[in-house]
Each structure stands twice: as structure tokens, then as C-alpha cells.
Amino acid sequence: MSDTPSPVRRRSGRGARERILKAATELFTAQGVNATGMDQLTTVAHVSKRTLYTHFASKDDLVQAYLRELEDGLLPAEVVPGEPCPDAREQLLAIFDWPPGRTDGPLRGCPFLNAAVEVPDPDHPVHLMVAAYKREFARRLTALARVAGARDPEALGEQLALLYDGAVARSTALNATGPGAHARAVAIALVDAAID
Known part of the structure; x- marks a missing residue:
């Protein structure tokens, strides 16, 4: 046996990855990527x-992990074949039910749209x-529109996705949640006309 003491290894601590993601969410949301x-x-x-680079090889990897953490909570409800879908019409409209504005900083809108603006290269991971997320967003709206009985669910899904993105962008520009309420009123008209 050697008398040489083995080097002490410092642990990065439990939960380092979660702390990094929490910090990324806080900072990316408040000030951008x-x-x-x-x-x-x-x-x-x-x-x-x-420690940061042990968990995330690059800032791009961290941005992708941050967005993955958010996506399930921001996507419309998933329609599961064979399972009941309670009030598909209301679920279509629910995407426009935004919480009241925060008072501790400007509204930052959709984190996926923000990431697309900040990383404009369409071939960048x-x-x-972001493009895959936005396609999935519209796909889920289309599935809900189909269950709600829309005559052309693909068109309604795309229209609602476009309306949502426009309202979110306008809310960001105006630093106000009002556009969500106006978009919901337009969405009611679109949905009711589509399932008439």
C-alpha cells in the first residue's frame, strides 16, 4: 500500500444539472439567450x-435542454386515440388564457419564438x-380541431397557431397581456365558424 494520500475529489454537489437549468430558465426568460x-x-x-460544461457541452446544448424543459408545459393538450377528450373546443381556446402580467420585468413572450429570433440560422440545432416545436404546436391544435368537429381541422389548427404566435409577439412588443384576450375573441369566431 502506498503512503501517498489519494487526491480528494470534490463533488459538484447533488442537483447541479437542475440548478443550471433553473438558472438558465430564469436568465434566458428575463434577458434572452x-x-x-x-x-x-x-x-x-x-x-x-x-461543472456546467460537464452537464452541457456548449451553450447551444444548454439552450436546447432549457427549451425541452419548457415544451410539455407550453404545448396544447395531446389528443390520445381511444381516450376521451374533454371539451376540445375549450382546449383550443385555452391557449389564449394567459396569466396576468408579471410586475418584476418585461413580458418576454414565447421562449421558442425568442430563441428563433436570437438564433436566426434556420439550420442551427x-x-x-424551435421549428419542430411550432409544427407540433399546430399538429396538436389540428388534432383538437378534428375532435371538436371542424370541417377543415388542418386549416383551423394552422390559423389558431398563427393567431397565437401573433398575439404572443404583440404582447411582447407592447409589454401587455391584452392581446391574449383579443386573440381569444378572434379564436372563438374562427372555431365557431369552423365547427358550425
Whole structure:
């Protein structure tokens, strides 16, 4: 046996990955992806750069993980074949039911749209992920429209997705949640005309 003491290994601590994602969500939401530096992320997450890069090989990887964490909570309800779908019409309209505006900062709107603006290269992995998310968003609306009895569910799904994205962008620009209520009124007219 050697008398040489073995080097002490410092653990990055339990939950480092979760702390990094929490910090990324907080910072990316408040100030955007490009304005958030890795030094700031490590400070807020209470981790070293080494620990950050152990969990996420690059900032792009972190942005993708951040968006993956959000997507399920932001997508419309999934229609599962063979299972009941309670009030599909109301679920179509529910995407426009936004919580009241926060008072601690500007509205940042849809994190996926924000990421697409901040990473404009259409071939970049983050941009590709955003495009896939937006397609899935419209697909789920189309499935709900079909269950609700829309004559042309594909058209209604796309119309509602476009209306949603426009309302979110307008809310961001105006720093107000009012466009969500106006978009919901337009959506009611669209849905009722489509399932008449």
C-alpha cells in the first residue's frame, strides 16, 4: 500500500444539472439567450464552469435542454386515440388564457419564438428544435380541431397557431397581456365558424 494520500475529489454537489437549468430558465426568460453569458449562469447556478460544461457541452446544448424543459408545459393538450377528450373546443381556446402580467420585468413572450429570433440560422440545432416545436404546436391544435368537429381541422389548427404566435409577439412588443384576450375573441369566431 502506498503512503501517498489519494487526491480528494470534490463533488459538484447533488442537483447541479437542475440548478443550471433553473438558472438558465430564469436568465434566458428575463434577458434572452444571447444576453446571458456562461459566467453569469455559473454564478446564479452556484457551479463552476467545469461543472456546467460537464452537464452541457456548449451553450447551444444548454439552450436546447432549457427549451425541452419548457415544451410539455407550453404545448396544447395531446389528443390520445381511444381516450376521451374533454371539451376540445375549450382546449383550443385555452391557449389564449394567459396569466396576468408579471410586475418584476418585461413580458418576454414565447421562449421558442425568442430563441428563433436570437438564433436566426434556420439550420442551427436550436432553430431546428424551435421549428419542430411550432409544427407540433399546430399538429396538436389540428388534432383538437378534428375532435371538436371542424370541417377543415388542418386549416383551423394552422390559423389558431398563427393567431397565437401573433398575439404572443404583440404582447411582447407592447409589454401587455391584452392581446391574449383579443386573440381569444378572434379564436372563438374562427372555431365557431369552423365547427358550425
